[in-house]
Amino acid sequence: MTVFKYAGRTAEGTLKKGIIDADTKSDAVAKLRKQGINPREIAESTNILHKQITLGQSVKNEDFVVYCRQFATLIRAGITLIESTKILAEQTTSKPLKNALYAVEEDVRKGTAFSVASGKYPKVFPQMFVNMIRAGEATGNLDDTLDRLAFYFEKQHTLKKKIQSALMYPLVLSILTVIVVIFLLLTIVPTFVSMFADFDAELPLITVMVMAASDLVQKWWWLVGILVAGSVFTFRYLYKTNESINYQVHYLLLRMPIFGKLLQKSAIARMSRTLSSLFSSSVPILQALTIVEKVVDNPVVGKVILEARSSLEKGSTLSGPLERSWLFPPLVTQMTTIGEQTGSLDYMLEKISDFYEADVDRTVDTLKSLIEPLMIVVLSVVVGTIVIAIMLPMFSLYEQI
Numbered sequence: 001m002t003v004f005k006y007a008g009r010t011a012e013g014t015l016k017k018g019i020i021d022a023d024t025k026s027d028a029v030a031k032l033r034k035q036g037i038n039p040r041e042i043a044e045s046t047n048i049l050h051k052q053i054t055l056g057q058s059v060k061n062e063d064f065v066v067y068c069r070q071f072a073t074l075i076r077a078g079i080t081l082i083e084s085t086k087i088l089a090e091q092t093t094s095k096p097l098k099n100a101l102y103a104v105e106e107d108v109r110k111g112t113a114f115s116v117a118s119g120k121y122p123k124v125f126p127q128m129f130v131n132m133i134r135a136g137e138a139t140g141n142l143d144d145t146l147d148r149l150a151f152y153f154e155k156q157h158t159l160k161k162k163i164q165s166a167l168m169y170p171l172v173l174s175i176l177t178v179i180v181v182i183f184l185l186l187t188i189v190p191t192f193v194s195m196f197a198d199f200d201a202e203l204p205l206i207t208v209m210v211m212a213a214s215d216l217v218q219k220w221w222w223l224v225g226i227l228v229a230g231s232v233f234t235f236r237y238l239y240k241t242n243e244s245i246n247y248q249v250h251y252l253l254l255r256m257p258i259f260g261k262l263l264q265k266s267a268i269a270r271m272s273r274t275l276s277s278l279f280s281s282s283v284p285i286l287q288a289l290t291i292v293e294k295v296v297d298n299p300v301v302g303k304v305i306l307e308a309r310s311s312l313e314k315g316s317t318l319s320g321p322l323e324r325s326w327l328f329p330p331l332v333t334q335m336t337t338i339g340e341q342t343g344s345l346d347y348m349l350e351k352i353s354d355f356y357e358a359d360v361d362r363t364v365d366t367l368k369s370l371i372e373p374l375m376i377v378v379l380s381v382v383v384g385t386i387v388i389a390i391m392l393p394m395f396s397l398y399e400q401i
Contacts, residue, residue: 004028008039031102058123061157063094068153072146082108100124128291132281145281152277163266166364173375177382184386189214192390203393210389247299254300262363265356267301273353279346
């Protein structure tokens with residue numbers, strides 16, 4: 001799409017300037033008039049910054065959750081697809097979603113299927129959304145499909161927030177610990193170093209180590225900063241570009257004590273919820289597994305899903321590769337097997353996701369109650385070590401005096 005600069009007046013006569021995305025100049029004019037703006041000047045923007053605004057933009061989870069629920073409600077109330085899209089485009093606060101919905105509305109008015117029109121904007125509409133909408137259009141159950149989508153994205157959003165809340169507290173306290181330690185090494189410890197040097201007393205090993213750390217931070221703080229920043233940048237680059245490193249990082253995270261189990265349960269819940277929603281919407285199983293492999297966003301889990309897809313292509317079962325993997329507990333494989341044998345796989349997968357989502361909730365609550373005192377103890381030990389390193393020589397000097 002092209003970015004156009006415009007200047008125009010609203011119905012109240014207020015002058016308004018800005019930018020808008022559209023395929024052509026006439027499309028841009030039409031979009032502005034739908035927004036209640038009468039354009040007086042409009043031209044393609046040559047500013048590279050304007051073009052970058054629309055590149056790679058995605059919609060926040062909470063905005064898309066609200067959109068799905070409102071879309072389902074409007075369709076269920078009998079509002080037409082075109083009018084529903086127009087209403088949601090006008091009231092959403094997400095700029096990427098707003099622009100995409102205006103463009104989708106135009107395409108749908110021209111006779112394009114909603115799934116095809118929304119599929120043009122993969123940064124806004126996830127692949128799962130597009131495929132389930134396509135299945136809903138084919139079966140004539142678009143309202144039910146939208147309800148399932150709204151429920152699915154709400155569940156995923158809630159699960160993601162739970163995991164983030166569990167990981168955020170130790171992260172914040174770890175950063176706080178580092179800040180406190182650096183503060184002590186830069187301000188408190190140096191004041192005692194000169195005093196210990198004047199007395200020329202023999203210092204305990206712990207004091208010598210703390211003083212050496214303080215000296216390192218004071219003299220070479222810039223080098224430490226460069227090394228830390230370089231390490232973070234290199235890790236992020238390799239994590240995003242190297243598939244092997246990306247896989248190993250996720251593998252280590254899943255094998256990590258305590259938090260690994262939480263991430264594992266979260267991945268199982270997300271995978272089973274996604275598969276259940278796709279099966280319920282009549283999306284073909286092989287296509288559904290391809291979508292799930294991307295949705296879980298975990299190469300370790302994705303590898304098992306691809307193995308399951310290959311197994312189905314060869315005429316075998318879905319549960320076989322899951323059973324051979326250490327990732328999936330017996331509960332998952334047994335319920336999947338029963339679902340395949342009884343033809344109720346979507347129902348069984350839904351029950352698996354319900355179980356593990358509830359399990360994640362309980363685990364997060366337990367972790368929060370345990371992590372808080374544990375991190376306080378860690379902070380106390382680190383700060384206490386520096387304090388003891390300073391106080392021990394003080395007692396020795398006092399005895400000499």
